[in-house]
Amino acid sequence: MKIKSIFMTIAIGAGLLGCSTGQESKGDKPAGKQPGEVIGKASVTIQDGRMTPEALYSFGRIGDVHVSPDKSQLLYQVTYVSIKQNKTNPELFIIAADGSKKKQLTVTNTRESNPQWIENGKRIAFLSDESGSPQIWTIHPDGGGMTQISNVEGGISGFRFSPDGKKILFYKDVKVATSAADRYPDLPQASGRIVDDLMYKHWDTWVENVPHPFVADLNKNKLSNIKDLLEGEPYESPMLPFGGIEQLAWSPDGKTIAYTCRKKTGREYAVSTNSDIYFYNVETGTTTNMTEGMAGYDTNPLFSPDGRYLAWQSMERDGYEADKNRLLVMNLSTGEKAYITEHFDYNTDAFIWNADNKSLFLIACVEAKTHIFSADVQTKEVKLVTQGVHDYTSVALGDGKLIATRQSMSQPTEIYSVDIASGNATELSFENKDILEQIKMGAVEERWIPTTDGKKMLTWVVYPPDFDSTKTYPALLYCQGGPQSAVSQFWSYRWNLQMMAANGYIIVAPNRRGLPGFGQEWNEQISGDYGGQNMKDYLSAIDALAKEPFIDENRLGCTGASYGGFSVYWLAGNHNKRFKAFLAHAGIFNLEAQYLETEELWFANWDMGGPYWDKLNTVAQKTYATSPHRFVDKWDTPIMITHGELDYRILASQGMMAFNAAKLRDIPARMLIFPNENHWISQPQNGILFQREFFRWFDEWLK
Template identity: 75%
Template sequence: MAIIITGSMLACNEASQTPASKETGKKGNKELTETIGKAKPTIKDGIMTPEILYSFGRVGSVEVSPDKSHILYQVTYVSIPQNKTNSELFIMKSDGSEKKQLTITNTQENNPQWIADGKKIAFLSNETGSSQIWTINPDGGGMKQISNVEGGIDGFKYSPDGKKVLFIKSVKTVETAAEKYPDLPDASGRIVDDLMYKHWDKWVESVPHPFVADLSGNKLSNIKDLLEGEPYEAPMAPFGGIEQLAWSPDGKTIAYTSRKKTGKEYTLSTNSDIYFYDVESGQTQNMTEGMMGYDVNPQFSPDGKYLAWQSMERDGYEADKNRLFVMDLATGEKTYVTEAFDYNTDDFVWNSDNRTIYMVSSVKGTTQLHTADIVTKEITPLTQGKYDYTSVALGNGKLIAKRQSMSQPAEIYSVDIASGQATEISFENKEILDRLRMGEVEERWITTTDGKEMLTWVVYPPDFDPKKSYPALLYCQGGPQSMVSQFWSYRWNLQMMAANGYIVVAPNRRGLPGFGQEWLEQISGDYGGQNMKDYLAAIDAVSKEPFVDENRLGCTGASYGGFSTYWLAGNHDGRFKAFLSHAGIFNLEAQYLETEEMFFANWDMGGPFWDKSNAIAQRTYANSPHKFIDRWDTPIMITHGEYDYRILASQGMMAFNAAQLRGIPSRMLIFPDENHWISKPQNGVLFQREFFRWFDEWLK
């Protein structure tokens, strides 16, 4: 349920079935709803609506078979009426032919992977109430449950020989009040003695641990916790998953990622490491000791002689350059492969030659595939174009990658390694896309106030007519260090904004990756500084066009983009006629003491507000949006989720209250059951409807 406030309201699968399926109707006393599958939305005049946006199938995990002949992948479908999603498994040949849906169930199937040399498929399913490992034949038959782990499994990998399973499970680390005082069984209070008691959208009462188990006759046995008795995360919450763990090719070693810190120490540091766990002896060794930033996502070379991983250099800087490192496991020698490459390594995969790595990197507004030679350290671009490649896997003489753009959700592509030519093979959303009219996406380079050239994406409405005059929206990116690339979003969808008759201006302002470290790092300690001038430079340049009505300009964004919206509301000199901020920081002093990851606040804000001798920090807090509330004179809408422990909902409530007390036309949309994002389908549609209702009121 969401609450809108305005001024007036201050107030069991059959093994033989192919594909695996489950009947609708009743099972015992439980009423089963219709299985959520591919949608067939009604499309009028080729224009995208929120309902159409939520009709797209969302392509997830992509796994290439051991012989490279087939591709296993996951698609998630959405039901607005049921207000939930459903993930299913599919298989096709590596050229995209002979597509087959493996599962049709009312449960979630995810984390699919090939096992038994491609003769079987393993995956996670919540068929029995918790997420457990199941297997199925590639023809869709023989579905069996393998694990029965209390509390469920969050991710897994079979060992190379198929005799063991590595999996992730939550381990309780906090004693509840009722456990501490058995005579108070209904006591709900949380007793807190240290920092890091909340994280993103959870109270920290458990942590993920890696476990290894023997696989005996389709059952798990001899289960061991790799961090037995240790209160640390592995992988690291909230975003780390099975990609932060890896088997060595000989199955004797498990590499895992962990930041072995808790409480205040954890909240002040980003220093994680890659650890090796000897499966036979149980001994653990820190392989990246002395490397002080994030070290994550280990991958062994096919011959087991090298380890590659992503590494940041500086402790406390979560947006530092994501470097590609390789270690010679015989000598311990480390090679900084991307030293001469001024961009991040976002994802990577080893080639079979044990020398080449294919990696995903964001460069100048798009995310492309690159080839890295670990000996010469030469980085070569492989693809180009107005696209984002978001994952990469090794096929048979090809790369298998997911690709998206502002005009298309993620699909699977086969990429020729020699030429970089990409061929779509999944076509999950072709039926919908063929009936939609997308607006043109233009690449513009705009001169900033300090003489730099800034890439700005401009998205035009479908059937754009340069003789007409359109309202425009300035899109402010979050992060703050997150490139405005050719992204596809189910909330901040720029084509959706364009479909509603708006020209969208999306600048890659200061503080974003993909334009070199100097451009990225300028924002730290300069909130409210040059990056805000960049925003104004972008909207000023585009609003000079004869087809833009400079009297109908709006501004919107989320997280740091929400902060930007609040800040611009007090510093826009009459440019904008309406604002909308989601999950934004309104009061920086309060944010410093409300947030959880203090390393982020210390690095980006410069330190605590009480340190009067810290000039950088004092400049930051002097630029807090709440300091400019006396200048607010423009209608503003605020949205926030109450499960947001990163930027508390109180930030949004403060902003709304301030606007109301100032007599500014304002509206607030509060989601009691959402976090920093909006994940529930009906809430997502509600957000879109209210977004355009608000801007249409003031700009049309």
């Protein structure tokens, strides 16, 4: 499991330039092809300073950021949204390392992504679907010379050039399932799927294709000698559903490719998180398992600049996807492994090597703020680099500085330059400055609230803009999903706490038991205790805030998604009339059904304790005894349910069961079903619909 009142005029910018496949265009203007309206940066006028769904979907979304080889420029991606067209459109930008000379490289109706510097900064490579499928293209930094260099059947999902630029590592989907038409050629229109084992579906697709890594020679802007590193093997690399190019890496000498792979299929895959790091010898074609015998996730390999070491993220226990994400380093000469974050009781969310080959920079969430740290390979000392109430989401090496992306509950992602010695950060991109200047954000307060077992819990409180302490406000308890995902200073386009506050609600967002950032013991407590201490933590948070004179204790609501949706269903039967309205998205209603419906069974086995039919398993029996569906007889409060029918993590039937139960008990209920969404809500118009219905529901019952 481990995601109105004012209408605005949004002017979409358009750019028109010619570009033919395989030919070079010249000049320093943005490259483009198709005529007509191009989804670009929104021009927004906000009348009263209040965030609206339309304003939220007007922000430019900064993605990959890459520092040029000479450290003088930054290459990055921004995705724009069109509510009218119900589409998104990524474009490419360059900016000087000091934040000056911002330039848009592409203005097209196609999707540009995965940008990177090549030829020592003389050219830029990226993916574009201009020719009909995602292929590798190159362009000059001045915006001219856009050229297609790959023509791989089915398209490419991600890529990296070798250090010498003579080879390309890429990954694409390959077919692994036998269809009915393959088995019975005389039935070409038969649509039935023949299933013989588990893991037949994953996240939001049926597992008929999996990604494989390939290596190819690059000669005169063409690929040749293409080799599948997993030829004839039914395994995936990168790993589904979220793995990308970060799970593949070149050695500095270009002789070795490191890749992440869980070499399992079917039932064995469904119950295990045991992935490994493999080395593929480019010259001989031989493969070596470098982490054999290590039981949990091993992911994201990265060679040191001198090639002597390999760093990667590793979890110790098989089947536990929320185990501590450790940072490990291997001496490639001796094979010796060092546990760098052994004395650091927090996850490593991302990392890079320092140029000295002796230290690394890592990103970790500590007490609900995500910061950059330095780690010494020899001493294993981890030191804090940055400070402040925000989340850093990526880090790269600049010229004596770090180049990082950062967000908070009050600001979407922007690019920053970070002084390593002081930790001071300077914003560079200002992609959303014009919109942010028009919006009044509510104050965000950090509170430490006592729990029922004598501990302290950090709870974020977000106040409405222009908050007046002499007035009373309705409040919403925000229940986090995951279940082990931090309630940090995140910015979300689905669960935006400032959006909720802008609609006149005080938001209470506790870092309840079972969340990272407060040590592994706090994080692990939730396993096997879904209806236990963390539910008490939720109630401790809302009870503490409800005592404030500016919160109306008779107008409390509760909402959340995924495990947060489970929390809403559970609290609906155990809240002792605290709440006046509930809203659950993609939540688990019936744990027994969930055990057999979900695809990643390692998750259900670890968190629930095992199958419900194991009567001798006390942990499992305790879990199923506290399933939300067992408390429906105590439901007495209006509830709204939303769900996506492409959600194979938590099936839409869970939401439908909850809705049916409420209606059969004559409880006011509403359901919003998305036939074309998965565990999240990603399409712009569906996102706007969700926001409007979200507030229509709570306004009906809390205002």
